[in-house]
Amino acid sequence: MSETIQADICVIGAGSGGLSVAAGASQMGASVVLFEKAEMGGDCLNVGCVPSKALLAAGHAAHGAPQAARYGVDASVQAVDWARLRAHVQGVIAEIAPMDSVARYTGFGVRVVQAEARFTGPRSVEGGGIRVEAKFVVIATGSTPAVPPIPGLDGVAFLTNETVFDLAERPRRLLVLGGGPIGCELAQAHARLGCEVVLVEAKTLLGTEDPEAAEVVRLALRRDGVELHEGAAAVHAGPTGDGVDLVVRGEAGETVLSGSHLLVAVGRRVGFEGLDLARAGIETDERGRLKLDRRLRTSNRRVFAVGDAAGGAQFTHLAGFHAGIVIRNALFRLPAKSDPVLPRVTYTAPELASVGADEAALRARGQAFEVLRWPFSENDRAIAERDVDGFTKLYVSPKGRILGAVVVGTGAGEIVSLYTLAIAKKLKVSDIAGLVVPYPTRAEVAKRAAGSWYVPKLFSARTRRIVRFLMRFA
Ligand SMILES: Cc1cc2nc3c(=O)[nH]c(=O)nc-3n(C[C@H](O)[C@H](O)[C@H](O)COP(=O)(O)OP(=O)(O)OC[C@H]3O[C@@H](n4cnc5c(N)ncnc54)[C@H](O)[C@@H]3O)c2cc1C
Ligand SMILES: NC(=O)c1ccc[n+]([C@@H]2O[C@H](COP(=O)([O-])OP(=O)(O)OC[C@H]3O[C@@H](n4cnc5c(N)ncnc54)[C@H](O)[C@@H]3O)[C@@H](O)[C@H]2O)c1
Secondary structure (H helix, E strand, O other): OOEEEEEEEEEEOOOHHHHHHHHHHHHOOOOEEEEOOOOOOHHHHHHOHHHHHHHHHHHHHHHHHHHHHHHOOOOOOOOOOHHHHHHHHHHHHHHHHHHHOHHHHHHOOOEEEOOOOEEEEOOEEEEOOEEEEEEEEEEOOOOEEOOOOOOOHHHOOOEOOOOHHHOOOOOOEEEEEOOOHHHHHHHHHHHHOOOEEEEEEOOOOOOOOOHHHHHHHHHHHHHOOOEEEEOOEEEEEEEEOOEEEEEEEEOOEEEEEEEOEEEEOOOEEOOOOOOOHHHHOOOEOOOOOEOOOOOOEOOOOOEEEOHHHHOOOOOHHHHHHHHHHHHHHHHHOOOOOOOOOOOEEEOOOOEEEEEEOOHHHHHHOOOOOEEEEEEHHHOHHHHHOOOOOOEEEEEEOOOOEEEEEEEEEOOHHHHHHHHHHHHHOOOEHHHHHOOOOOOOOOOHHHHHHHHOOOHHHHOOHHHHHHHHHHHHOO
């Protein structure tokens, strides 16, 4: 070892989670060493959230031009210049990259080591010829694309999120394996950019989401020309002269789907090979996941895990939340626990957003609830924009507490923050119904859905009797 450093916190991985810990801890006065073996910014910046939203923006623009005819504006897409499109996506990454750069973090006082790290003891980590003795270590090593055990797949040059944003040419016919958020977002983006797209999903599209909301996205994907095969298991893959054949087995038997490219988007793998966890006394469960307590501590109480490495939901905003928990525990010795009210959004058009409990969870825990809803087809802004797909739905306790919410429609990802605040602060429907919401905005659907709680009470025979009585003395 050429150098040994004493540090308060050693972070392994400079993705959303690791960077948030390093930025927060260093600016609060802790000495921090940060290891990154690949690109600063991790998946979200380089091959995840950022390029996928940049690609979707291009797809929506291409889709929007012909749609303008509904406003009496005749426009059309002349061409999609794939080289410029790729430059746009890489340009967006480059514009955000300085926020996650070695220079910025060095400026915070963080020692950034661009090397793969591994444990050499309960509090010691090594990489790139540097040994760090730390009071606390944070595992922020993220996840990688899962590769399903499909016979023949290893003989195919398939794409994942790590390669799909760097294609030199537009894929002629893209087969997408997996109908989760990655599969749906990338299927729609490519379809709108003029690719033929076939999506194969073993179960149901966006199967962890509210089925009624997922149906709105399903219809939108179909309208965009995506050929959907749900309940279809891929049983074989093989190369062809100019692409790939995927054999899928569904209710109707076996079908051969041919494409120029295959994108595998069937979930993420969280693994810790190469970290030498045993050297630090860190235990994993039978599925190889870290054993964590609610304070995000591993079985070695001085070692925390954040983000995808923590083994739960996989979102950049959750990784950021985790970072706050670790900072409170490690720097301030506060027993902060990870129990967030966690919104999630799939950024298709229309967007699908949810937060809190869903119907299945409420039924499973025997919670009595009422469903309040409002469609975008009765929202003036949506009507003015001729974009009325979708609705909002609220789950409310008998006493009016908001337990969960779903929004599917344009702007859903923005509206869900209102519900997130309501649930986090244990607000009631009256709090949303009583808000003055600007007109005409899409967020009015939240107020109208909440307001519908009062309709039977407010416009009842009893209220009419009371009003008539009071009016006698007015
Ligand atoms: C296509 C796609 C789109 C997505 N879109 C969204 C979205 O819109 N919104 C959202 O909230 N989430 C989205 N996600 C999920 C989000 O990207 C992840 O949840 C988030 O990046 C997790 O952050 P992380 O810090 O845990 O891990 P990562 O970002 O994966 O970072 C981990 C880092 O650790 C490094 N590393 C690993 N092992 C070592 C080691 N031994 N030594 C040194 N460095 C190491 C890796 O190189 C990597 O840079 C998307 C994901 C994908 C794939
Ligand atoms: N907008 C966002 O916030 C966003 C966007 C993209 C990704 N992400 C995160 O990244 C993670 C990974 O996303 P994802 O879409 O890859 O995973 P996912 O686990 O959410 O969905 C994968 C889908 O693939 C299907 N599948 C699995 N094996 C299959 C097979 N052999 N053949 C056909 N289908 C198969 C599953 O049934 C599932 O529907 C998610 O947990 C998500 O949190 C978030």
